Amino acid sequence: LDLRSEDLQTLSELGAGNGGTVSRVMHLPTKSIMARKVIHIDAQPAVRKQILRELQIMHDCNHPNIVSFYGAFLHESEISYCMEIMDVGSLDGICAKNGAFPMDVIGLITVSVLKGLNYLYTNHKIVHRDLKPSNILINSAGLVKICDFGVSGQLVNSIANTFVGTSNYMSPERIRGWNYGVQSDVWSLGITLMELALGRFPLDAECKSLTILELLQHIVNEPLPTLPRRDFPEDFCNFVDICLTKSVDQRPSPDNLAQHPYYLRAEREKVDMEHWVSHLVK
Numbered sequence: 001l002d003l004r005s006e007d008l009q010t011l012s013e014l015g016a017g018n019g020g021t022v023s024r025v026m027h028l029p030t031k032s033i034m035a036r037k038v039i040h041i042d043a044q045p046a047v048r049k050q051i052l053r054e055l056q057i058m059h060d061c062n063h064p065n066i067v068s069f070y071g072a073f074l075h076e077s078e079i080s081y082c083m084e085i086m087d088v089g090s091l092d093g094i095c096a097k098n099g100a101f102p103m104d105v106i107g108l109i110t111v112s113v114l115k116g117l118n119y120l121y122t123n124h125k126i127v128h129r130d131l132k133p134s135n136i137l138i139n140s141a142g143l144v145k146i147c148d149f150g151v152s153g154q155l156v157n158s159i160a161n162t163f164v165g166t167s168n169y170m171s172p173e174r175i176r177g178w179n180y181g182v183q184s185d186v187w188s189l190g191i192t193l194m195e196l197a198l199g200r201f202p203l204d205a206e207c208k209s210l211t212i213l214e215l216l217q218h219i220v221n222e223p224l225p226t227l228p229r230r231d232f233p234e235d236f237c238n239f240v241d242i243c244l245t246k247s248v249d250q251r252p253s254p255d256n257l258a259q260h261p262y263y264l265r266a267e268r269e270k271v272d273m274e275h276w277v278s279h280l281v282k
């Protein structure tokens with residue numbers, strides 16, 4: 001499929017993040033609906049072309065828990081890529097309108113995200129780098145998939161250079177500017193799961209009045225909150241706690257987590273996602 005800007009008709013806006021904006025579009029020649037992400041980057045044309053080349057790796061990333069990639073192109077000095085539309089949207093939006101997630105749904109999300117991360121890492125040596133609720137998407141079939149992973153080193157650099165690349169879901173080693181590995185994605189998963197369970201960003205209570213720099217400092221230096229044991233099952237609380245191990249060397253890898261009792265229990269559980277999804281406040 002050779003995607004061109006002229007062939008895409010914008011139907012609606014889906015949202016905007018630090019890196020760009022996403023809209024629902026129709027690919028006119030095939031009449032198919034896609035999500036198009038447009039990224040503005042102040043970079044030399046050569047750098048943009050390199051990003052475009054690097055994004056092509058996404059064509060090889062095929063897995064039930066990875067959002068499908070249709071293609072990338074340059075248009076008027078902006079980079080666009082088109083992907084599978086996930087019609088229920090991202091976890092941040094669902095959480096904002098519906099509050100905390102039910103435990104069985106969190107279990108399915110945990111298993112889906114870890115399968116996606118494990119696939120990217122074992123098959124393509126790709127570390128996600130930006131795992132958070134807005135990059136975990138659900139469709140009306142009840143499937144959970146991850147998107148916006150760091151396939152393009154040059155894109156990651158270009159966004160990082162603008163500082164907006166920082167996020168509340170960054171691990172202590174990332175904040176310190178140390179090496180980034182799969183374990184850093186595990187940290188982000190831990191914060192994300194805690195947020196879904198509580199229905200709010202877990203560090204907000206004690207960090208309400210902090211600036212972003214103070215929040216990042218807090219993540220590096222202060223003990224993290226743990227989930228209240230009376231409200232959540234012990235295996236889940238333990239799973240989240242070990243994801244939030246401050247020292248990278250002691251933090252589990254996604255592979256290790258797939259052996260955890262909570263993961264094994266969640267993997268066995270049957271969850272009627274289609275039903276849950278159909279009753280959400282949109």
Ligand code: ATP
Pocket residue numbers: 014015016017018019020021022035037067083084085086087089090092093130134135137147148
């Ligand atoms: P950041 O730029 O920091 O990654 P973000 O993930 O919120 O933040 P975008 O990646 O630009 O920003 O996405 C904006 C919104 O578009 C997301 O919050 C999500 O709800 C929606 N979105 C992104 N991709 C898709 C998709 N494939 N299908 C449906 N909605 C999507």
Ligand code: MG
Pocket residue numbers: 017134135147148
């Ligand atoms: Mg995103």
